[in-house]
Amino acid sequence: MAGKRIRGVDDEHELEVPSTPVSATSAPSVRAELFTVPNLLSAIRILLVPVFLYLVLVLKADLLAIGVLMVSGVTDYLDGKIARATGTTTRLGAILDPVADRLYILAVVVGLGLREVIPWWLAVILPLRDVVLFSLVPFLRTRGYSALPVHFLGKAATAGLLYAFPLLLLGDGDGALANLARVFGWAFTIWGVGLYWWAGVLYAFQLRRLLATTPRVR
Template sequence: MNVPNMLTSSRFVLIPLFLVLYLNDKPIAALCTLLVAGITDFLDGFIARRSGQVTVTGSMLDPLADKLMMLSVILALLIKSALPLLAFIVMAFRETVMIIASAIYHFRGLKTVPANLLGKATTVIYYVAITLLFLDQPGGVTVLWIGIALSFVASVIYFMKFKSLNRAS
């Protein structure tokens, strides 16, 4: 268990904390918890790459923590009627497919592709949309739909790179 993996693991602990805060009408505290999770996401990857501590465990747990956190956020937003059902369904479908596909690839011993720049930009857009939704500001749903569209483009690019990488091996 290295520092990056401990940071990743902390995100699993932050998920129920986020849910308790948000569902008990403490949106600012919940948003702060989410932002802490986002910071740990940045830091774990940065530290792992900088210090040569990239591990198979971390490579699997990091995206899982991200996707479970995002599923928790959109579920909470749906419960509080801050998110349209269709946006929830589309996002939940994509996140679930990505979790399942990653697990299948991993257990089949296939090489995976790191997140691409568009995927990282999508995450930033999601955080902007979620912040707007949490603060009950206009434009949150529109920004979220932009993020959803970009997430599918990023997924297609990721899948094409994945196929190419594993075909070449």
């Protein structure tokens, strides 16, 4: 099935949008696309988001909450690895993976912000980037697209933050281990926030290129 392609900022990722709608005869392939191991791992990550918030805010079981974040990080790595190795990269997976990442970032900054583990500005600045990018979606839709391809910088930023948050949570205490975790946690946080916003800038440049090179759709 033919479709349109757009190059990513790093010229290594492409996004294909089908030019024809999915017909009823393609239902078996649609079902096969839904029920893949990478999609299941992404779904598990999303389902664990409220579990993390419950552990942090209600039970204050920090070690279990850190365990949830570790599971999230491992499944984040595995779903992409398995999808590429088995050729089961799907359109649903391309949506679920970044959604899971953003839900975890939002849940963690809310949870740690309410616990006063992180300052208020950090709890605001990370979701603010996603709000800014979400405001660009209407412009994207004028060219027939609903999302831009995820590039390596965005994944690196997310990985840095997923390292930072467990360390910050572990650093919410006293003793040499907590102090060491706090130092490394803030180091990953600074790098993660910087890369997260820089990735947002690159997404904006991708959108600008798309608007300049792709005709408007009716």
